[in-house]
Amino acid sequence: MLEDAGLLVREPDPLRSGRSSYRITEPLITFYQAVMRPAWTALEQRHGADVWRRSQRRYASAVLGPRFEEIVRQWSLRFAEPELLGGHVAEVSAATLTDPDTRTRHELDLVAVGEPPPGDGPRPLLAIGEVKWGRRLGRADLQRLERIRALLVRQRPGFDAGGARLLLAGGHGFEDDLVDAAAGRADVVLVDPALLYGR
Structure with a gap:
């Protein structure tokens, strides 16, 4: 109901x-x-x-x-330029991944999946993301997403995760170390309210 x-x-x-x-x-x-x-x-x-x-x-x-997490997910699905996320997003949601080696659970605020390819190939995993409203995101958040992407490549053959963009969305912006690490990297997408709502 x-x-x-x-x-x-x-x-x-x-x-x-x-x-x-x-x-x-x-x-x-x-x-x-x-x-x-x-x-x-x-x-x-x-x-x-x-x-x-x-x-x-x-x-x-x-x-x-x-x-804020839902706003970022809807932006990724409906408004983000395909070039920014590496393709057209067909589905977006939060997700959980378990690492059997360390028995740890990783929560992802955003998983953006592309259109299914023709045939039986793996679906493109366009982006995985960390979304935080109440704190500035830093380089440690980027490193966490890099580890999760590597884990997805090893454990989820049904997805093509090798080129997944690492999306970090911060309601209060980003630490300088993250901005420096993201500079010149096409696989890292920094999303702030100015990008969400247009400059």
Whole structure:
């Protein structure tokens, strides 16, 4: 019923067959669940200013962060130039990858998949990404994506991940070490609000 009303959407994980996650589509509902519902008694007692002051971190992580991630995913799917991401994006979602050697789980805020090739070849994995609203992204974030791309090349033969762009989207910009590392690299895409919304 929530899906039919457009309040909840099921998003398949392209890297884990048969696995999906659900996302609340309405930011006001997310805000209610993250900020208002846990502090309902204080709000009824008219302590709204105090509730708001104490809820800033939760608001940023549970409301602003996920909303910014979805904005970047929709930009990648609908507005990004094909040359920027290495082709036309057919699907985009968040995804999870497990490294069996280290038994660690890697969460990706963005996985952009291209159109299926003719025949039975692997699907092009155009981009993988890290999206952060509340902090500046640095070189360590780029190195993490490089490791994940190498892992995808080894473990996911159904995808052509060798040329996947490494997309880093920051609501608060980027550290100088990341800007320097990305300079001159066609496989690294830095996305800030100016790029999202046009300069």
